[in-house]
Amino acid sequence: MPAMPENVPEPVVKLVRWTAEPAAVQILRSATAAVIAYVVAVWLLPNPAPLTAPLTALLVVQVTLYSTLTTGISRVNAVVAGVLVAVGFSALVGLSWWSLGLIIVTSLLIGRFVKAGDFEIEVAISAMLVLGVTQVAHTAWDRVFETLIGALVGLLFNALAPPVWVQSAGESIESMARRMGGLFRDIGGEVAGHLPVERAAARLHEARRLDHDIAEVDASLRQAEDSLRWNPRVREGALSRIVLRTGLDTLEICAVVLRVLSRTLTDLAKHRTTEHLFPDDVSDQLEQLMDHIAHAIESFAVLITSQVTANAQAAEDRLGQALSDSTESRDTIARLLLATVQEHPRQWQLYGALLAEVDRILDELGLEKRSERLVEELDRIGGEPSDRHPRLAMIKRRLTATGLYRHAPDVRKIFK
Structure with missing residues (x-):
């Protein structure tokens, strides 16, 4: 506008x-x-x-x-x-x-x-x-x-002039991603020093409430998917539905992992009732890591909902940078936690669970994973896509050959 x-x-x-x-x-x-x-x-x-x-x-x-x-x-x-x-x-x-x-x-x-x-x-x-x-x-x-x-x-x-509700669905997805990003930042800001169990449990309840947000976004997306069916204003409605639906599936997985991560921190806080949750050097790195993950989730949402190719490219660049920074912080935290566990092995399994949960989120947001899901959805359409959906078949071949989402500009142009 x-x-x-x-x-x-x-x-x-x-x-x-x-x-x-x-x-x-x-x-x-x-x-x-x-x-x-x-x-x-x-x-x-x-x-x-x-x-x-x-x-x-x-x-x-x-x-x-x-x-x-x-x-x-x-x-x-x-x-x-x-x-x-x-x-x-x-x-x-x-x-x-x-x-x-x-x-x-x-x-x-x-x-x-x-x-x-x-x-x-x-x-x-x-x-x-x-x-x-x-x-x-x-x-x-x-x-x-x-x-x-x-x-x-x-x-x-x-x-x-049938309406297209893709923009409203995209806004819902971005709004949910911002709420998830804000929760990651809140968690990162609380790992320093002593974390009361009550505060950790409150964050866990906030993470669980994301289920309601996901249900609302899913309803908005279903409306957008219906608006693309049989709509003469949309050239590749099936492709648009695939991009948005697979993107929401990824964010939903991240929301599930966020709940598990919040539960891990809550369990750890139960065993650290009078002491710091992490050493100071680890908590500093964790705060940076949570901020990087928040940026990655928000950039991913913008990437799958961008209506202009230039905006999608900028969001993809930000996503790649955020994932790179997250991986670097995660590796640093792993080394620090390993030294901490060797000195104080209490609840070592929770440290490992925390790192595994971070790895799962970074894997889900990765560009290669995104390409794999797009190819899977294109295959799921069934039949002979080269005859029924020639443009989808072309994009699938390109994604399969390159394995990189950035080499599929047609996916980002469908909303223009």
């Missing part, structure tokens, strides 16, 4: 930024589709207030073209089935407490029969609404036509 002039009032700036958000765009799209459906229904049908048409359009226009097409068909199927149930009941019984219960049960059963899926309840809702209106037979068919008009407008409207 371009920078705003300095003399623009703050409320105007906030309004412009809000209208650029995906949620705001979706609100405007839904409202516009509903209004268009209402106008079309008024023009085509004799009903003076065809509100079913805008209602259906509002429900059909989902956040992605893929979900619009899939849910639109199911929703129309559910509404039409409910209307037909109401037409049949109106010819036999009137509206009473027992007929209402009977029509609900019948509608829900028919909803399962016609495979309405998540919209089974709308079969009963449509039947009740139609049954409660006078002149049921005439109104019912008007409702069917209104439903078809609303669904058609919703489908066509969302097919014109």
Whole structure:
């Protein structure tokens, strides 16, 4: 988004930024589709207030073209089935407490029969609404036509310029990576001197809460993946999904290792109730190591979400430097801990576990590991990728031949 002039009032700036958000765009799209459906229904049908048409359009226009097409068909199927149930009941019984219960049960059963899926309840809702209106037979068919008009407008409207939610998913991934990086820095700042068990346990609980963040990011990513399916605005939607999904998988593994690392420090703090957790020289190196790892995680998140190749290259350079610095600090810590264990062998296994956990994180963030996962996902697509996905096959060959992510610029250009 371009920078705003300095003399623009703050409320105007906030309004412009809000209208650029995906949620705001979706609100405007839904409202516009509903209004268009209402106008079309008024023009085509004799009903003076065809509100079913805008209602259906509002429900059909989902956040992605893929979900619009899939849910639109199911929703129309559910509404039409409910209307037909109401037409049949109106010819036999009137509206009473027992007929209402009977029509609900019948509608829900028919909803399962016609495979309405998540919209089974709308079969009963449509039947009740139609049954409660006078002149049921005439109104019912008007409702069917209104439903078809609303669904058609919703489908066509969302097919014109289907939204792409990759940016919001990328922002969620980067935000989670920054939270992880902040937690690594907090841990690094507390290893010097005496670490109370309560404080170590508090960091462990913070690391466990990352599961909730990962679940939210995963939901945002699934929405982005749906927005790439069948989207004419995206040339290589499958490749985009692979890059983001494998990146989130890597960060999720790092979050798991972070929890284990926090548990290791907590266990170590239980045995160091009155003394320093580490010698001073080790704690200084550990603080630097945690800072380097935090930089690596944040750079990795920027790398997999960058929309401009130059930004991705800069993030890759920062990631490589952070991993190099981390490896150097890790080796220094290993030598220092070895000398410490030889002098004071208490809880030596926790020192080894700490180093193993650091090694796992550095391995997961490595560029070579990243290339391997991309190749695995490209293979997992199955079939004959050279025929079905020629561009994916080309990138896979390049990744396989070089083994380096930096030699696959097409992966970084897909968001342009």
